[in-house]
Amino acid sequence: MSIHLEGEVSDKYVxxxxxxxxxxxSKKFEGWKILYDGKSAGYVxxxxxxxxxxxxxxxxxxxxxxxxxxxxxxxxxxxxxxDKSTYTIFVAHLRGSNVASKRSLESIGFxxxxxxxxxxLCLLYKKEEGNN
Ligand SMILES: CC(C)(COP(=O)(O)OP(=O)(O)OC[C@H]1O[C@@H](n2cnc3c(N)ncnc32)[C@H](O)[C@@H]1OP(=O)(O)O)[C@@H](O)C(=O)NCCC(=O)NCCS
Numbered sequence: 219m220s221i222h223l224e225g226e227v228s229d230k231y232v233x234x235x236x237x238x239x240x241x242x243x244s245k246k247f248e249g250w251k252i253l254y255d256g257k258s259a260g261y262v263x264x265x266x267x268x269x270x271x272x273x274x275x276x277x278x279x280x281x282x283x284x285x286x287x288x289x290x291x292x293x294x295x296x297x298x299x300x301d302k303s304t305y306t307i308f309v310a311h312l313r314g315s316n317v318a319s320k321r322s323l324e325s326i327g328f329x330x331x332x333x334x335x336x337x338x339l340c341l342l343y344k345k346e347e348g349n350n
Contacts, residue, residue, distance in 0.1 A: 232294065262292075
């Protein structure tokens, strides 16, 4: 997955090399702690699911502490976690009002998906050979 940072370079946004992820130990999810400049900056978690729409896939939960938002830390960490993951289908279910998450996900290649019967926004990313 390429970490495509939209727009011009700005002091507001962090550099991908300043964000790192370290694996969390859990049997319930595949997760990473986010580190920015060596300090704790949230998490990325993938929950394994199976349904009739995507079959085997993971749903995403990622979060950055409020004071660190607006700097693209979350999307950089998520892109790095997807690169490291052995899973191939990544799905996010969001409330329609969650504009920041939608923007963040779309900027790294997620696309809107019309999930049958859902009133939430659904965004999808499929990792393919040559696509990561
Ligand atoms: C989702 C999350 C991790 C994204 O982190 P991130 O990639 O670092 O996102 P940023 O805060 O840097 O960027 C959000 C973008 O949405 C924009 N934005 C934020 N609120 C907005 C709003 N109400 N309306 C329009 N745009 C908004 C920001 O300006 C920014 O735009 P940019 O891409 O032009 O820079 C972070 O927003 C978060 O922790 N949210 C709370 C938890 C959550 O909802 N998680 C998702 C569940 S799957």
